[in-house]
Structure formats: structure tokens, C-alpha cells
Amino acid sequence: MKIDLPGTQPAADSTGPAPGTGPAPCPGTGPAAATDAAAGAAPRRGRPRSEAAEQAIFAAVERLMEDGSGLAELSVERIAAAAGVGKATIYRRWPNKEALLVDVIDRLEQPPPPLVGPTYRDDLIALVEYMRRRGLIKRSRWVVKSALGQMGAWPELKATYHERVIKPRRELLRTIVRRGVAEGELRSDVDVELLCELVLGPILLRSVLWDDSPLDDPDLARTMVDTVLQGIGTRPRPEPSDRP
Template structure:
């Protein structure tokens, strides 16, 4: 149990006020090289345990002491790197919310293809890869049977005419369960207590999420503010 010791101040940001820092100043290049090395190693995949201090130091061409002079421990370094991540949002066209949404989701799609992004979540799942066979066992035993069963159910619905049949059954299944898995796995702060949630999700998806705007007359009193705030 290592508690994060706060030794006086090996802090990342030495206070520029007060004494003008006698002696050799800290190399800004080293600090940059460390952070960039961490990001590079993150992009290469691997689990949290694979990100060793010595590996980071070597990748950055830096001694370990140079790292520990700036961050009290490995954890603080990683948190700091994550915190400095400049997660840029995609440029939204602003023509319609539907178009903006498509852009956002295409951004997600492309980032899903890139290794570097979503490292934290990917790292978590990559941990399964460090235990050979565990991932395969879990997927073949738990994940895939459920996917298959769900796909069969969806295909039954398509054959019965309850569901649209012009979409891929796999995609249709994912559209149905995606939000639920999101809540149960990733958004761990989201509430799951409402027993009406599944029915609401299914019926909303069946009915469609479109509003009345695509028709001409719309005397809706809610004053649609459609200012192009997409910046």
C-alpha cells in the first residue's frame, strides 16, 4: 500500500516566485521528452504495468532521477500526462444538428481506428491480452454467445416485420444494446436503477429519435435557438 507521499515539493512546477533558483535550471526539453515518450508508449499499446519508469526514461533518453525530480511517482506522471492531453473536438459544420452529430460520430470512428486515442480505455482492455487465452475465453464464452443470441433475436424481429430489415442485423443489434452497455461498463456513474429504462430505450429506438422539425410548419413555442454556435 503505497500512499502518495507528498515530500516537501518535488512538484512538477517549481514556483517561479521567490528565490531565482540558483544552480543549473531544469531542462525544459527533458520534461517535454518525458511527456512525449509517455504518449508514444501509450500509443504503442500495452497495459498500465507495461509503462515502466525505466522504459519511459529510456524512451525519453533521460535518467530516472530526472523523472522523479519532477513527479513524486509514476502515478503522478501518468495523471499529469493525461491531464495535459489536448483533446480537440472536431470542427462542426453547423448546418444541422444531424450533420454535426454525424461529424462527431465519424470523429469517434476515426479515433477508434487510431491506436493512440482512447489509450486509457484501450489499455484496460489490452490487459486481457497480457493473459494469453483469457480474452479469447471471455469473448467466446460470454461476449460472443450474447452477441449471437441478440443477433438471432433481432433477425427474428426483422423476419417478423417488427424491425426494419434494410439494415445489417449486427448493426441493428448494436444500436439497441449500445446505450445499455455504455451505462453498465463505461459510464459507471450513470444510474441503472430505473426499471423502466430498458423499455424506454427500446421503444424510443423503435419509434425513432427524430423531432418534428423536418416538416414545414412548426409553431413550437420553445423558441428554437439555432444560432450557429459551432466554433
């Protein structure tokens, strides 16, 4: 994708022989072939220009937020000026400011874990562990905490964040739970949404609502998942004897 950053354009290739020099050599032959092949095989250095522009834009938003700018105060003009790019560079990548800010916020967090198993329980633990680490990042990085906190007062941004970030994560959890049901490990008579809430509810409560609760236990995810899977009730009481 073309961006409006300083750069050079490759020179145009010649399409035929110069006047009076005879036919052009066949492609892939002649003394220059080996040199051309070597040049083609040489690895490129540095980032592609499009990636460099995106990194500059992301970094500019983070700097502006660290300097105290609220999400609603950030304009495309300010972001472009701070990043050293034109507004067109931003609009070629994002349809509006909300979409850009969602990508910035999502980038500040860790990506969700891949489903590698080998069991549905392992994937549940990995997802809860991801949420635990996300909670720690939110507590340790002011920019993340500020950005997530401001979304509640900005319906457009909150809706975009939910569609682009939250919804895929919820579907990831549904996939894991459905796998457990299909394998006969989870109850099939319980609604899938309720099963998802029972699994993810404890870590969300601790990392979002009760943000002073401890999250530094590396075994917390396993403990939470196993506690839910095993149930929190006591063992069934023995039936009373029919004897008088």
C-alpha cells in the first residue's frame, strides 16, 4: 500500500535495446544474470514502509495519551502531526478515528492464546491465564487502564471495541466450551453461554470489578478452572435410611 512518507521510487526498467545496439539478450542469460539473481536473493533490510508508518502512528497515539490527552481529544490531525505523516496515510488504513484507537488499545494488550490443547481444559486454563495477565497489564500500565476506562463514556468507541476485540474473544471461549460438551466432559443440558460465564466470570470479577484483588499467583487460572469444573458444592449427603 502506498503511503506518503519520504522515499524513493525504483527506476523504470528498459523495455528494449538502445538504438543501433542489436537485439536485447534473452532473459536469464548473459554476464549480468548472476548479478541480477544475487540481487534478487539478497534479503531486504528494515521494515516495509507501510509497517513503519503504522508503528509511527501507534507510537504517536501512545505519546499523546501519556502526555494527558483523552481519547475524545485526539483528532486525526493531531495524530498525523505527532506521527509525522499525512492524514491520508491514516485514512488509508482506518475508516475513522474510532477504528484506529481500537487497534491502538488492542495492540497494548497481549494477543489471545491459540487453541493448542491437547484438551479443552488446557485451552480453558490458557484463556483464563490470558485474562489474568491482561488484568496485570491494566494495573501496571496507566495508558491501558486510562484507555479502557474512557471507553464507557464514548459509545461509538465502546461499540467498535466490542465488535473488533471482545466479540472474537467470546467466540473463542464458546469454541472451547462446545468442544468440552462434544467430548462429553461438560454437561450438555446447560446453556453454552452460562457455561462460558461460569468459567470466565471469576477472573473478570477479580481483574475488572475487584481490581484490588491479587492476580500475581501463577496457578490462579488452573485453580479457577478446576474449581468450576469440579463444582463448588459439597459431596452429596447419603440418603436417609428407611429404617425406623
